[in-house]
Amino acid sequence: MTPIVPDFARHSRTYLFVGAAALGTLVFLKSIGTSTIPTGPHIIPSPKDTLLPNLTAEEVNQLPYPPDPLPGRRDVSSALGDTRVYEWGPEDGRRVILIHGISTPSIALANIAQKLVDRECRVMLFDLFGRGYSSTVTPYTHPHTTLLYLAQLSSCIASSPLPWTSFTLIGYSLGGALAADIASRIPxxxxxxxxxxxxxxxxxxxxNWRSRLLYSSHGILPEWLIEQLVARRLWTGPETVAHPEPEKDVAQLSGEIEEPRGGLRSAAVYTTSHHRLLPDYENSTAAKVVDWQILHHRGFIPSFVSAIRNAPIHGQQARWGILRSNIETEVGGVRKVFLVLGETDPIIVAEELVEDAIDVLGRENVEVRIVKGVGHEVAISNAEDVVGAVEEAFASQG
Incomplete structure (x- = not known):
């Protein structure tokens, strides 16, 4: 249970956080050019506005991502787009925010969230811009950087009826990269x-050079072609194996090519690609959700491409070094970084990440849990292992 604090102290921290978030949003908008501000940024709507109004009740019930699948649903408006948020659990429980991966929206972490609620936590999930039922400001003028996502997170927190002055942050895949970067910025x-x-x-x-060519932001390939190639790679169809996280190189679109482990490419096989993200909904598999977004969310592929280009995926040693400094000088609440990895993950190679994380953070500042026989889908298939790491983090604080 979280301690009860005086209302003034509690809400003053909230005001400070929201004020800092608002300032961060303004700095972000200025950094990408003020020419778009007077007329307002262009927003790409989500299926909430473009699809749902045209469906019958029966068709809605068959959606891979139903419109109201989790408790505490709300839609939060901002100048950068609308965000789908879910928040539930005991009001006085430990606060936990979860950030999903690059292609599957927040329902991919629903099982972890519910298990945490069962352990008396208050949880918040949200669809990143351009995923699920969140719209997005066009990535062509507003790149999908950490600052964009931090502004989105701030709007979610500010919209809550409860104070979220401090919280545990959980991130999966791209969400893990964002969580580490965000933690270094608001310790x-x-x-x-x-x-x-x-x-x-x-x-x-x-x-490799093929990845650099596909995701180049310097006009080597036209944007429409890049988006078409990425959509083709992510598309699974009814008979193929899903690739719910980052896709193969463009050179592999026309054939099966053996590729080494590591890097933001598709795994050869995702054993849980047809595992339900929502137990009560038969169609809610990672494969079908990704296909649904390709078909019905015009902002999905542009957001995906922009995140690959601009999110903190590679070379973040300096930001992680700030995490180490904050831990060792006791700035903020984090005392260790907890890693949950799949033993057979072909994208985030466990032995490499452990070595590099220890090198940057220091051995004493890292706790590692490697789940045997599991790949990159570890957050979807092994929620209990993730919750175990969270409980270990709680216990370490006394």
């Missing part, structure tokens, strides 16, 4: 940091 708000198969320290040796 006083973060109590614990749990990273599940996170990006951030992926070795540059895993980025």
């Amino acid at each position: 006083s708000s973060i109590e614990n940091l749990i990273l599940i198969a996170p990006g951030g320290l992926i070795r540059s040796s895993h980025i």
Whole structure:
């Protein structure tokens, strides 16, 4: 249970956080150019506005991502787009925020969230811009950087009826990369940091020339072609194996090519690609949710591409070094970084990440849990292992 604090002290911290978040949003908008501000940024709507109004009740019930699948649903508006948020659990429980991966929206972490609620936590999940039922400001003028996502997180927190002055932060894959970066930027708000198969320290040796060509932001390939190729790679169809996290290189679109482990490419096989993200909904598999977004969310592929280009996926040693400094000088609440990794993950290679995380953070500042026989889908298939890491983090604080 979280301690009860005087209303003034509690809410003053909230005001400070929201004020800092608002300032951060303004700095972000200024950094990407003020020419778009007077007329307002262009927003790409989500299926909430473009699809749902045209469906019958029966068709809605068949959606891979139903419109109201989790408790505490709300839609939060901002100048950068609308965000789908879910928040539930005991009002006085430990606060936990979860950030999903690059292609599957927040329902991918629903099982972890419910298990935490069962342990008396108050949880918050949200669809990143351009995923699920969140719209997005166009990535062509507003790149999908940490600052964009931090502004989104801030709007979610500010919209809550409860104070979220500090919280445990959990991130999966891209969400793990974002969580580490965010924790380095707002340390006083973060109590614990749990990273599940996170990006951030992926070795540059895993980025080959084909990846560089596909995701170049310098006009080597036209944007429409890049988006078409990425959509084709992510598309699974009814008979193929899903690739719910980052896709193969463009050179592999026309055939099966053996590729080394590591880097933001698709795994050869995702054993849980047809595992339900929502137990009560038969169609809610990772494969079908990704296909649904490709078909019905015009902002999904542009957001995916922009995140690959601009999110903190590679070369984040400096930001993680700030985490170490904050831990060792006791700035904020994080005392260790908890890693949950899949033993057979072909994208986030466990032995490499452990070596690099220890090198950057220091051995005493890292706790590692490697789940045997599991790949990059560890957050979807092994929620109990993630919750175990969270409980270990709680216990370490006394």
